[in-house]
Amino acid sequence: MTEDRLYIGTRRYSSWSLRGWLAVRLARLGVAEIVIPLAGGVTPGVRAVSPGGTVPYLEHAGNKVWDSLAICEYCAEQAPGLWPDSPAARAHARVIAAEMHSGFRELRMAMPMSLFRPGSAGTCASAAVMEDIARISAIWRETRARFGAGGPFLFGRNFTLADAMYAPVVARLLTYAPPLAADAAAYCAAVRAHPLVDAWYADAAAEPPDWFIEKYETAP
Numbered sequence: 001m002t003e004d005r006l007y008i009g010t011r012r013y014s015s016w017s018l019r020g021w022l023a024v025r026l027a028r029l030g031v032a033e034i035v036i037p038l039a040g041g042v043t044p045g046v047r048a049v050s051p052g053g054t055v056p057y058l059e060h061a062g063n064k065v066w067d068s069l070a071i072c073e074y075c076a077e078q079a080p081g082l083w084p085d086s087p088a089a090r091a092h093a094r095v096i097a098a099e100m101h102s103g104f105r106e107l108r109m110a111m112p113m114s115l116f117r118p119g120s121a122g123t124c125a126s127a128a129v130m131e132d133i134a135r136i137s138a139i140w141r142e143t144r145a146r147f148g149a150g151g152p153f154l155f156g157r158n159f160t161l162a163d164a165m166y167a168p169v170v171a172r173l174l175t176y177a178p179p180l181a182a183d184a185a186a187y188c189a190a191v192r193a194h195p196l197v198d199a200w201y202a203d204a205a206a207e208p209p210d211w212f213i214e215k216y217e218t219a220p
Contacts, residue, residue: 011204015168020056027075152190
């Protein structure tokens with residue numbers, strides 16, 4: 001029988017891998033993790049295994065899923081409860097996850113995920129980037145006001161797939177330290193303290209130096 005696998009990229013840099021990995025771990029799928037060191041551009045090792053040429057890529061129970069949002073939905077089918085319970089909250093969670101999946105290009109381009117990049121406080125915060133951050137902060141604020149009572153996450157006590165989709169944004173904001181409102185900073189701290197996110201950081205810190213990509217490790 002083929003072993004179930006989750007292929008991910010270098011943890012220090014691979015924002016989409018973090019999303020898929022969080023979904024798989026939240027669903028408690030029993031899969032082997034295979035890390036493919038990224039090359040800073042096209043990575044032949046990824047293209048060799050993933051139908052879409054990207055990571056994360058999940059092989060589970062004979063199914064092949066190679067998009068992070070699709071992995072979230074697949075995991076929610078395996079483990080109901082990863083989206084919020086009420087129809088209104090669930091619809092809202094899905095739409096803000098989809099907005100994250102397709103949007104915020106300026107932030108992505110100016111602030112690539114690099115978990116341990118030094119000396120980046122306040123850098124890369126152009127007007128366009130700050131517009132993206134303002135929109136993200138508004139999403140967090142409005143979501144928590146409507147659905148977040150009882151806990152520190154977007155939908156309260158439980159860390160949902162919506163939080164998983166925004167976790168790499170949190171990582172970027174922690175690295176580059178643009179100015180944030182107090183509520184956005186508090187949400188970032190809560191996500192960073194989640195045991196799964198903390199485990200990702202720990203595994204990233206243990207990656208070998210020959211996996212590092214200089215342009216992502218050097219402060220501007």
